[in-house]
Structure formats: structure tokens, C-alpha cells
Amino acid sequence: MTDQPKQLGGGRKMFGDFAPKLAELTDDVLFEDVWNRPELSARDRSLITVAVLTAGGNTAQLGFHLGRAIENGVTQEELIEAITHVTLYAGWPQGMSAMGVAPSSSSQTTSKEHHEHRTLRAHHEKPGGPVRRGRLARPNRAAPRV
Structure with a gap:
């Protein structure tokens, strides 16, 4: 290896x-x-890292590592499957949060671009506010009235 x-x-x-x-x-x-x-290969380390970050709910680091995983040979389908698998063991909120970051990993950007994007986003996000990354991030919706 x-x-x-x-x-x-x-x-x-x-x-x-x-x-x-x-x-x-x-x-x-x-x-x-x-x-x-x-x-361990970089590919295996990437899968492990994505799984651990997903399980811990660490979405701030996840975006970078999803991109690195693709650079290390992990496919988008494998990443989605890994996050789905971890969700059932680590908890639904962690898995859903991780899946919200996953669409951005499909672009073939470099690690440098991931770092620069994350740094720029960090300067514009409100402290304590929701973190929405990826092209398919959805706006917060109010709960339906009963």
C-alpha cells in the first residue's frame, strides 16, 4: 500500500x-x-474518517474529508452507502446532517479548493446558526401547524 x-x-x-x-x-x-x-490505504482511511465524522456529527470537517475521499478513490455511491450504514448505528440526526453535506463532494474539486471554500464560508456564517453546505442544501422550513 x-x-x-x-x-x-x-x-x-x-x-x-x-x-x-x-x-x-x-x-x-x-x-x-x-x-x-x-x-491502511488512503482510500480506507478516508472511508473510516467519513464514518467517524458522520457518527460524531462533525459536519464542519466532513465536507473537506468527503472531497479527500473522492480524491483517494472512494466513489460518490460508496460515500452515500457509508453514511447510510453509519446512520443506523450512530443515529438518525448525525446521518441526516452528514447526508446534507454529501452532495458537495460530488464535484471534482481539489483539497485546496475545499479548504478555501470552507474558510470563506466560515467567515460569512453566523455563530450558532445553521450550517448548510453543498449545492443541494435546503432552506430551513417552519414546522407544519397542527
Whole structure:
């Protein structure tokens, strides 16, 4: 499994100027070391990461990792199936939130574009407000009156 593309992080570029230690750990430990170990392929690590982020309801990180999974050879259909599978074990709200992020992963963008998009979106989102990512995100609808 050593003949796969080297996995690189973008921590220093994203937040190295104000959180240098976290950027160092992201780039040097998480990506340089863990993501490049030969015991699992990058494709397998991507599926695991998507499953864990889905289970934990971590949609802020999920968008980037869905794109990375596609870059690492996971198909859109496999991602949808993985999220569906995790939903039944981790909980409906987590799965539904993850599925709301999944449509954006179908575009063939690079990791750099995912980072830039997420950074721009983070500056425009209201703290505590709903996070809607992806081209197919739907507006919030009021509950039906009974």
C-alpha cells in the first residue's frame, strides 16, 4: 500500500499564523505520519474518517474529508452507502446532517479548493446558526401547524 499518493495537510496554510502548534500537529502528525502509514490505504482511511465524522456529527470537517475521499478513490455511491450504514448505528440526526453535506463532494474539486471554500464560508456564517453546505442544501422550513 506504499504506492499511493502522499497525503498532505493544510494546517499551516489555514491557521498557522494564529495557532501554530495545532497547525504543526495537523500537518506533521495527522497527515505526514498517520495518513501515510502503509498499514491502511488512503482510500480506507478516508472511508473510516467519513464514518467517524458522520457518527460524531462533525459536519464542519466532513465536507473537506468527503472531497479527500473522492480524491483517494472512494466513489460518490460508496460515500452515500457509508453514511447510510453509519446512520443506523450512530443515529438518525448525525446521518441526516452528514447526508446534507454529501452532495458537495460530488464535484471534482481539489483539497485546496475545499479548504478555501470552507474558510470563506466560515467567515460569512453566523455563530450558532445553521450550517448548510453543498449545492443541494435546503432552506430551513417552519414546522407544519397542527
